[in-house]
Amino acid sequence: MIKNMIFDMGNVLLDYNPQNYVKAFLHSEEDQDMVLTSLFGGQEWLDLDHGLITEREALKKMLQKLPKRLHQEASALFYGWQNYTRPIESVNLLAIKLHRAGYHLYLLSNTGVRLHVYAHRLPALQYFDGVVMSADVQQVKPEPQIYQILFDRYHLDPKECFFIDDCKQNLKTGEQFGMHGYLFDGDEKKLESALHKQKVNW
Known part of the structure; x- marks a missing residue:
């Protein structure tokens, strides 16, 4: 029973739809793809789920994969994506x-x-x-x-x-x-x- x-x-x-979260922060499809891959598609995101890395450590590694012009938006997305969930x-x-x-x-x-x-x-x-x-x-x-x-x-x-x-x-x-x-x-x-x-x- x-x-x-x-x-x-x-x-x-x-x-849970990271594509939608990225669109809320960036307009260029090319930029969206880069940030989506770096933040949600890399090993760091998996390590966060696994509890093997802090958020600060993860973000630092994620930003290293992105051009500096995207760091501000990527950081805001990293700490604020949950505000776009329903x-x-x-x-x-x-x-x-x-x-x-x-x-x-x-x-x-x-x-x-x-x-x-x-x-x-x-x-x-x-x-x-x-x-x-x-x-x-x-x-x-x-x-x-x-x-x-x-x-x-x-x-x-x-x-x-x-x-x-x-x-x-x-x-x-x-x-x-x-x-x-x-x-x-x-x-x-x-x-x-x-x-x-x-x-x-x-």
């Missing part, structure tokens, strides 16, 4: 309904420490029973260690968990533990149908 709902964050609870209202509302129906909610996300800055943007997060973010534990999905941390920290039986993520590989690891998984593609109605098939009702 499903008792616990495990949510990813990016593109599940919160829209919660996915339908999934946040569903999470709140599930909480009120008695299910336990948990967040399992690959994210840097900046989550602590923009967590208030997620209406449902106040109802969550626990959070495991990669930068805090220095493990990332789909590595099995971060899943084990979630199970151990909150005393969860994987077979009683329903895991919602937008990445197949992340779900595959969860399923190896025995979790029920669902690949979210933005269609909340299909998600609701998948939950009902697992006898999850609200």
Whole structure:
């Protein structure tokens, strides 16, 4: 029986679209591409998720890849991109309904420490029973260690968990533990149908 709902964050609870963030700061497509690649597409961004580097260290390395004329905009984007995110209202509302129906909610996300800055943007997060973010534990999905941390920290039986993520590989690891998984593609109605098939009702 499903008792616990495990949510990813990016593109599940919160829209994550770096292309749109870059457009808010730069007009030239060439400049947008350079900054997008340097900030969001490099090893430094992955290291931030992994908790292996500070934001200051990451930005310094990122700026070294860019011409000086873009440093000001790139720095502003690095520290302010979260201001351009929006919660996915339908999934946040569903999470709140599930909480009120008695299910336990948990967040399992690959994210840097900046989550602590923009967590208030997620209406449902106040109802969550626990959070495991990669930068805090220095493990990332789909590595099995971060899943084990979630199970151990909150005393969860994987077979009683329903895991919602937008990445197949992340779900595959969860399923190896025995979790029920669902690949979210933005269609909340299909998600609701998948939950009902697992006898999850609200």
